[in-house]
Amino acid sequence: MTPTPTPALLAAALTAAGRGWPVFPLRPGDKRPAGHAEARCPGTGRCTDGHRTPEQRATLDPDVLAAAWGTAPYNIGIATGPAGLLVVDLDVPKDDNDTSPEEWAGVTDGMDVFAVLCEQAGERLPTETYTVRTRRGGLHLYFTAPEGKTLRSGAGALGWKVDTRAWGGYVLAAGSTMNGRTYEIVHDAPPLPLPAWLSDALTPLPASAPMPIETLSAHMRHASAYVATAVRGELEKVQSARQGGRNRALYFAAYALARFIRRGDLNESAADAELTAAGLTAGLSPGECRTAIASGFRRGGASEGANAA
Numbered sequence: 001m002t003p004t005p006t007p008a009l010l011a012a013a014l015t016a017a018g019r020g021w022p023v024f025p026l027r028p029g030d031k032r033p034a035g036h037a038e039a040r041c042p043g044t045g046r047c048t049d050g051h052r053t054p055e056q057r058a059t060l061d062p063d064v065l066a067a068a069w070g071t072a073p074y075n076i077g078i079a080t081g082p083a084g085l086l087v088v089d090l091d092v093p094k095d096d097n098d099t100s101p102e103e104w105a106g107v108t109d110g111m112d113v114f115a116v117l118c119e120q121a122g123e124r125l126p127t128e129t130y131t132v133r134t135r136r137g138g139l140h141l142y143f144t145a146p147e148g149k150t151l152r153s154g155a156g157a158l159g160w161k162v163d164t165r166a167w168g169g170y171v172l173a174a175g176s177t178m179n180g181r182t183y184e185i186v187h188d189a190p191p192l193p194l195p196a197w198l199s200d201a202l203t204p205l206p207a208s209a210p211m212p213i214e215t216l217s218a219h220m221r222h223a224s225a226y227v228a229t230a231v232r233g234e235l236e237k238v239q240s241a242r243q244g245g246r247n248r249a250l251y252f253a254a255y256a257l258a259r260f261i262r263r264g265d266l267n268e269s270a271a272d273a274e275l276t277a278a279g280l281t282a283g284l285s286p287g288e289c290r291t292a293i294a295s296g297f298r299r300g301g302a303s304e305g306a307n308a309a
């Protein structure tokens with residue numbers, strides 16, 4: 001039996017497209033794309049010239065949307081990359097066993113983690129942007145992606161239960177339903193530009209081999225023996241931090257080194273490079289490294305040195 005089309009879902013698809021966000025159909029009551037997967041591509045119809053992914057198929061064309069949503073009550077996928085969006089996906093635990101890693105001890109969900117990240121970055125929670133509540137109570141914060149940067153989707157890109165959806169991903173639009181619960185707009189405003197600190201945190205660092213601590217002295221030859229020893233000690237703490245405490249260890253290492261930077265005894269970019277290498281070696285993501293180091297430097301007053309003559 002073919003499920004009956006739902007006018008509300010067509011209306012929701014047209015509304016999203018009307019905002020300039022290309023959409024494509026997802027299976028009714030589901031978050032998986034409708035249609036065949038690439039592995040089962042028949043190579044006919046729209047795929048005559050090769051399989052077309054949902055991201056490639058997504059459209060703003062109201063006639064195409066009316067035809068598609070006229071056949072079944074599809075959920076609505078917004079192709080975030082072509083839409084020029086970056087959506088921060090703040091998720092909630094799936095069940096009682098889905099608890100935060102030690103690194104994020106004390107937080108209960110993605111919203112908490114995001115609040116901590118904002119505080120560390122010295123930024124306000126960007127709550128004034130277009131926001132959708134997901135069917136399980138998570139939040140999707142919509143931002144316009146920065147010009148000239150291709151940000152990709154990432155799971156845990158910023159921390160526990162904080163995913164991002166951009167190129168290579170999609171979000172369920174408001175009006176989609178799963179298990180009888182609807183994705184609802186909770187703040188209807190134009191999406192704000194992605195805050196710069198988030199854009200920085202999500203920008204992949206140029207690949208560089210982690211630097212063994214033994215080679216540190218060569219890179220720090222302009223620093224005094226005392227400073228070099230202090231740096232070495234901080235990097236060792238980061239590298240030996242247990243999985244749950246790496247983020248904090250990196251933050252405190254940056255905080256501790258900030259005073260040397262402030263006094264002009266240590267070059268900020270050299271310290272940043274050493275700390276990043278240590279953080280990556282310890283298994284943190286580039287985004288986690290950036291955020292922890294930047295906030296450690298800021299709290300430690302590193303930049304006061306940069307303004308000093």
Ligand SMILES: [Zn+2]
Binds near residue numbers: 038043
């Ligand atoms: Zn195909």
